[in-house]
Amino acid sequence: MESREFADCCIEICQDRKAENVACYDVRKTSILTDYYVICSGNSDTHIRAVMNHLSKAFKDQGIHPRNVDGVPISHWIVMDYEDVLIHIFSCETREHYKIEALLQADQLIYGERTVAEEPTEKP
Numbered sequence: 001m002e003s004r005e006f007a008d009c010c011i012e013i014c015q016d017r018k019a020e021n022v023a024c025y026d027v028r029k030t031s032i033l034t035d036y037y038v039i040c041s042g043n044s045d046t047h048i049r050a051v052m053n054h055l056s057k058a059f060k061d062q063g064i065h066p067r068n069v070d071g072v073p074i075s076h077w078i079v080m081d082y083e084d085v086l087i088h089i090f091s092c093e094t095r096e097h098y099k100i101e102a103l104l105q106a107d108q109l110i111y112g113e114r115t116v117a118e119e120p121t122e123k124p
Contacts, residue, residue, distance in 0.1 A: 001064075003084035007036040010087055011111055013058050014040045017051045020092065023112030025104045035084045036110075039101060041092045045073040051089050052078050 001009070007024050014022045019040035028035045042048035052073070059065070064082070071078040076091035077098070088100065101114055 003035040006082065007038055007085050009058075010038045010055065010082075010085055013055050014038065014051055014087075014089075017054045018047070019051050019089070021095075021112065021115050023101065023114065024110050025101075025108040026110045027104065027108055030105075030108070034081075034086045037086050037088065037104065039088045039090070039095070041090050041095050042073075043092060045076070045091075048076070048078060048089050048091060049073040052080065055080060055087060 004026075011022055011024055019042060022038070022040040025037045025039070026035070027037055040051065042051050052069075056066070056069075059082070066080045066082050068081040069078065070081075076094035078087075078089045080087040080089070090098075095115065106114060
Protein backbone atom coordinates (compact mmCIF):
# COMPACT_ATOMS: atom_id res chain seq x y z
CA MET A 1 0.00 0.00 0.00
CA GLU A 2 1.38 3.42 -0.96
CA SER A 3 1.89 5.95 1.84
CA ARG A 4 -0.85 8.32 0.61
CA GLU A 5 -3.33 5.45 0.34
CA PHE A 6 -2.37 4.34 3.86
CA ALA A 7 -2.87 7.90 5.17
CA ASP A 8 -6.30 8.00 3.53
CA CYS A 9 -7.19 4.69 5.23
CA CYS A 10 -6.08 6.15 8.58
CA ILE A 11 -8.32 9.17 8.04
CA GLU A 12 -11.29 6.96 7.23
CA ILE A 13 -10.73 4.74 10.26
CA CYS A 14 -10.42 7.74 12.58
CA GLN A 15 -13.67 9.14 11.19
CA ASP A 16 -15.38 5.75 11.61
CA ARG A 17 -14.62 6.00 15.35
CA LYS A 18 -15.89 9.59 15.43
CA ALA A 19 -12.47 11.17 16.05
CA GLU A 20 -12.72 14.94 16.03
CA ASN A 21 -10.88 17.45 13.85
CA VAL A 22 -9.12 14.84 11.73
CA ALA A 23 -6.33 16.43 9.71
CA CYS A 24 -3.61 15.08 7.46
CA TYR A 25 -0.37 16.83 6.52
CA ASP A 26 1.99 15.88 3.70
CA VAL A 27 5.47 16.31 5.18
CA ARG A 28 7.48 14.48 2.50
CA LYS A 29 9.39 17.65 1.56
CA THR A 30 10.29 18.58 5.13
CA SER A 31 10.69 15.34 7.09
CA ILE A 32 13.07 12.43 6.80
CA LEU A 33 11.06 10.48 9.40
CA THR A 34 7.70 10.04 7.70
CA ASP A 35 5.58 11.05 4.73
CA TYR A 36 2.31 12.02 6.44
CA TYR A 37 1.00 13.10 9.83
CA VAL A 38 -2.57 12.18 10.64
CA ILE A 39 -3.74 14.16 13.65
CA CYS A 40 -7.06 13.77 15.45
CA SER A 41 -8.72 14.28 18.81
CA GLY A 42 -10.77 12.11 21.13
CA ASN A 43 -13.14 13.55 23.69
CA SER A 44 -12.17 11.15 26.53
CA ASP A 45 -9.58 8.52 27.45
CA THR A 46 -12.08 5.86 26.39
CA HIS A 47 -12.59 7.55 23.02
CA ILE A 48 -8.82 7.87 22.47
CA ARG A 49 -8.42 4.15 23.28
CA ALA A 50 -11.24 3.23 20.88
CA VAL A 51 -9.64 5.16 18.01
CA MET A 52 -6.24 3.57 18.73
CA ASN A 53 -7.70 0.06 19.00
CA HIS A 54 -9.76 0.44 15.84
CA LEU A 55 -6.66 1.55 13.89
CA SER A 56 -4.59 -1.31 15.33
CA LYS A 57 -7.20 -3.95 14.55
CA ALA A 58 -7.96 -2.72 11.04
CA PHE A 59 -4.31 -2.83 10.03
CA LYS A 60 -3.46 -5.98 11.98
CA ASP A 61 -6.13 -7.79 9.97
CA GLN A 62 -4.15 -6.77 6.86
CA GLY A 63 -0.83 -7.90 8.38
CA ILE A 64 0.32 -4.31 8.99
CA HIS A 65 1.78 -3.55 12.42
CA PRO A 66 3.07 -0.28 13.86
CA ARG A 67 6.80 0.10 14.29
CA ASN A 68 6.08 1.69 17.66
CA VAL A 69 3.19 3.00 19.75
CA ASP A 70 3.99 5.61 22.36
CA GLY A 71 1.68 6.89 25.06
CA VAL A 72 -1.43 5.55 26.72
CA PRO A 73 -4.95 6.98 26.70
CA ILE A 74 -4.56 8.50 30.19
CA SER A 75 -1.55 10.47 28.90
CA HIS A 76 -4.00 12.19 26.50
CA TRP A 77 -1.60 11.73 23.55
CA ILE A 78 -0.83 8.57 21.62
CA VAL A 79 1.53 8.34 18.66
CA MET A 80 1.28 5.34 16.36
CA ASP A 81 4.30 5.00 14.06
CA TYR A 82 3.53 3.16 10.84
CA GLU A 83 6.80 4.41 9.24
CA ASP A 84 5.30 6.32 6.30
CA VAL A 85 2.46 7.66 8.45
CA LEU A 86 2.58 8.94 12.04
CA ILE A 87 -0.81 9.05 13.71
CA HIS A 88 -1.26 11.44 16.64
CA ILE A 89 -4.38 10.89 18.75
CA PHE A 90 -4.87 13.66 21.32
CA SER A 91 -7.40 14.69 23.86
CA CYS A 92 -8.85 18.03 22.76
CA GLU A 93 -7.13 19.87 25.62
CA THR A 94 -3.72 18.29 24.99
CA ARG A 95 -3.90 19.04 21.28
CA GLU A 96 -4.68 22.67 22.08
CA HIS A 97 -1.87 22.83 24.64
CA TYR A 98 0.93 21.41 22.48
CA LYS A 99 -0.21 22.88 19.15
CA ILE A 100 2.01 20.59 17.08
CA GLU A 101 0.16 21.74 13.98
CA ALA A 102 1.79 25.13 14.44
CA LEU A 103 5.05 23.41 13.49
CA LEU A 104 3.55 22.39 10.16
CA GLN A 105 2.91 24.64 7.19
CA ALA A 106 -0.64 25.43 6.12
CA ASP A 107 0.17 24.38 2.54
CA GLN A 108 1.10 20.90 3.82
CA LEU A 109 -2.50 20.30 4.92
CA ILE A 110 -4.13 17.85 2.52
CA TYR A 111 -7.20 16.92 4.57
CA GLY A 112 -9.25 18.63 7.26
CA GLU A 113 -8.83 22.04 8.82
CA ARG A 114 -6.02 23.56 10.83
CA THR A 115 -6.78 23.83 14.53
CA VAL A 116 -4.20 26.55 15.12
CA ALA A 117 -4.40 30.13 13.96
CA GLU A 118 -1.72 31.40 11.64
CA GLU A 119 0.70 33.74 13.34
CA PRO A 120 0.57 37.18 11.76
CA THR A 121 3.83 38.14 10.12
CA GLU A 122 5.23 41.45 11.21
CA LYS A 123 6.63 43.81 8.61
CA PRO A 124 9.88 45.56 9.57
